[in-house]
Amino acid sequence: MSRIILHLDLDAFYCSVEETQNPTLRGKPFAVGGRPDERGVVASCSYAARALGIRSAMPMSRAIRLCGNLIIIPGRHKLYGEYSEKVMDKLRNLTPLVEQISIDEAFLDISDIREAPARIALDLQTGIKNELHLPSSIGIASNKLVAKIATEVGKKSSKKKNEPPFGLTIVPAGDEAKFLAPLPADMLWGVGPKTSARLTELGIRTIGDIANWPEKELVNLFGENGRDLWRHAHGIDNRPIVTEYETKSISQETTFNVDVRDDKTLEKTLREQSKEVARQLRKNDLAGKTVKLKIRWSDFTTLTRQTTLPTSTDNDDEIFRTAVKLMKTVRKPNQAVRLIGVGVSGIGAPVRQLSLWDAGSEKSRKLQEVVDQLQEKYGRDVIHRGE
Numbered sequence: 001m002s003r004i005i006l007h008l009d010l011d012a013f014y015c016s017v018e019e020t021q022n023p024t025l026r027g028k029p030f031a032v033g034g035r036p037d038e039r040g041v042v043a044s045c046s047y048a049a050r051a052l053g054i055r056s057a058m059p060m061s062r063a064i065r066l067c068g069n070l071i072i073i074p075g076r077h078k079l080y081g082e083y084s085e086k087v088m089d090k091l092r093n094l095t096p097l098v099e100q101i102s103i104d105e106a107f108l109d110i111s112d113i114r115e116a117p118a119r120i121a122l123d124l125q126t127g128i129k130n131e132l133h134l135p136s137s138i139g140i141a142s143n144k145l146v147a148k149i150a151t152e153v154g155k156k157s158s159k160k161k162n163e164p165p166f167g168l169t170i171v172p173a174g175d176e177a178k179f180l181a182p183l184p185a186d187m188l189w190g191v192g193p194k195t196s197a198r199l200t201e202l203g204i205r206t207i208g209d210i211a212n213w214p215e216k217e218l219v220n221l222f223g224e225n226g227r228d229l230w231r232h233a234h235g236i237d238n239r240p241i242v243t244e245y246e247t248k249s250i251s252q253e254t255t256f257n258v259d260v261r262d263d264k265t266l267e268k269t270l271r272e273q274s275k276e277v278a279r280q281l282r283k284n285d286l287a288g289k290t291v292k293l294k295i296r297w298s299d300f301t302t303l304t305r306q307t308t309l310p311t312s313t314d315n316d317d318e319i320f321r322t323a324v325k326l327m328k329t330v331r332k333p334n335q336a337v338r339l340i341g342v343g344v345s346g347i348g349a350p351v352r353q354l355s356l357w358d359a360g361s362e363k364s365r366k367l368q369e370v371v372d373q374l375q376e377k378y379g380r381d382v383i384h385r386g387e
Contacts, residue, residue, distance in 0.1 A: 002173040004117055004140065005241070006108040007147035008124065010087065011135040011155070011164040013104035014044035017083050018073055020133045027162055029054070030071035036061040038257035043075055048162040086132055090124070099241045107144050109241040121168050135164035141171040145237035146179065149187055176235025181208030190228050198222075207233050250280045251292070253341025259298050260337050270323045271316075273342040278316035281344065287312035288344035291319055293326035296339035303330055306345075314350055 010016065014032040019025050029049040034040020040060040049070060054063045064070055084103045091098045097109035110120055121138045128136050137158070139150025154167025171179045180188070186196045188207050198221070204210055210218070210233035218226030231237070252273035260266055281287055292306040305326045313319065323342045331337070 002142040003109060004111045005142065005144050005147045006110050006117070006121065006124075007139045007141075007144065007151045008087075008091070008106050008108070009137050009151050009155070010084075010104035010128075011137055011166075012044055012046060013084075013134070014075065014080055015046045016134050016164070017080050018076075019046075020083075021079075025071065028071060029067050029069070030073060031060065031063055032073050032075050033060050034074070034257070035072065036064045039255075040072075040257075046162075047164060051162060083132060083134065087128060087134070090127060090131075094120070094124070097241045097243065099243060107147065107241055110140075117170060118168070121170075125166060125168065129166075135166055137165055137167035139167075139169050139171075141179075141235075142173045142176060143235070143237035144239055144241075145189060145232055146171050146176045146235050148189075149180065149183065152187065153183070177208075177211060177233070180233065180235055181206065181211065183207045185210055188229065188232050190225055190232060195222065195225070195229075247284060247286060247347055249292075249343050249345035249347065250277050250286075250288070251294075251341055251343030252276050253294055253339060255296075255339045256337065261334050266327065266337060266340060267324060269340055270327065270342055271320050273340075274320035274323060275316040277342055277344055278314050278319055281314040281347070285349065286347050287314040287350035288348075289313075289346035290344065291322040291326070292343040292345060293323050293330075294339070294341040294343070295327065295330060295337060298336045298338055300338070302339070305330055308346065312346070312348065312350060313344075319344060 015025075015030065018030070018032060025046070027048055029046060029052055031042045031045040031049055031054060033043040036059075042054060042056055042058045042060055042063050044056060045054045045063070049063070049067060052067045054066055054070070060072065064072075080103060088098065088100055088106065091106055091108055095108055095110060095113060099107040101107065110117065113120060117140045121140060125136050125138060128134050137151050137155045139147045139152070139154055141147040141150050150169040150171050151167065154169035155165045156167075157169075158165035158167040183206060185191055185199050185204055185207055188210065191199065199205070199210070202221075204213070210229055213230070215227060215230040218230050220226070222229060254269055254273065260269075289312045290306050290308045292304060294302065294304050296302040307322060307326060309318070309322065319342065327340075
């Protein structure tokens with residue numbers, strides 16, 4: 001028995017959330033992102049803006065040149081996270097087999113639900129629209145690869161002028177290769193710009209063209225990626241739904257609107273980042289041994305430096321002090337910084353051994369747990385530890 005995988009994509013998510021807060025934005029060209037005079041980029045744009053050639057990741061200065069009356073809205077990531085969680089809660093109420101792959105996208109295994117897949121999809125779309133006022137598109141197939149591509153096909157075929165598509169595409173089991181065959185080769189996972197250019201040189205333009213090539217020849221041309229190309233072109237994908245991922249690292253980084261030379265500003269930023277990294281570690285009952293610094297100069301040169309601590313830590317002061325030391329090893333006095341970030345890896349369960357001389361550190365830990373609980377309940381600004 002083949003599986004039934006549902007892929008859900010929240011259309012133009014950031015913009016859709018902004019429209020729930022300000023309905024007058026509907027139908028207008030607007031973008032969520034940074035200011036054009038501060039090197040901002042488009043994080044998300046409305047369908048009216050897309051019709052004018054504006055796209056995600058585009059510099060906001062270019063977006064303004066394409067649309068002089070473009071409305072620019074600063075991102076509100078906490079708000080977007082809250083809406084995302086509400087959607088994911090709806091999905092998990094349907095089945096525990098939910099794999100969230102981004103803030104606005106997820107796979108569900110609905111194989112064991114005794115209801116027609118089309119009915120499940122329509123009920124989901126309707127519920128998300130009526131209760132949260134968000135549009136969504138859905139693809140359903142026997143595996144994640146085809147379900148994801150089905151969503152993209154549905155979005156394109158259901159496209160309306162200046163409106164979200166509400167696409168719904170179902171690929172029956174056994175029709176995977178037939179469904180994929182006429183689609184452009186670059187819609188297939190594993191076909192990036194370089195691979196796409198090479199395929200074009202070989203006269204391969206559709207997924208069906210890839211499927212028609214002998215597997216051995218694709219392996220000779222592309223290595224192991226060639227084997228994946230052949231399998232994917234035939235609609236083969238055996239990956240299961242993954243409901244939990246092992247956390248390998250936790251990090252925070254900041255790109256400054258204007259390059260920063262001031263030592264105090266850089267250290268303040270590192271301190272805030274270290275606090276957030278440590279808070280996330282404690283929230284997940286984790287600790288890490290390796291502290292990593294990422295720094296980018298004005299000319300876009302990017303360096304990373306890291307050091308491994310004697311014992312694992314979830315303490316913001318320790319992470320901060322280590323990050324500052326790393327920064328001082330690479331940064332010249334008054335050197336301008338475009339981006340800075342802190343991360344912790346080598347993550348696992350915290351090891352805590354209380355000795356006769358550790359009473360003070362244990363009190364400090366208990367105090368931090370209380371601070372974390374208060375901030376979690378009432379917000380980050382409710383209380384702070386003294387510097």
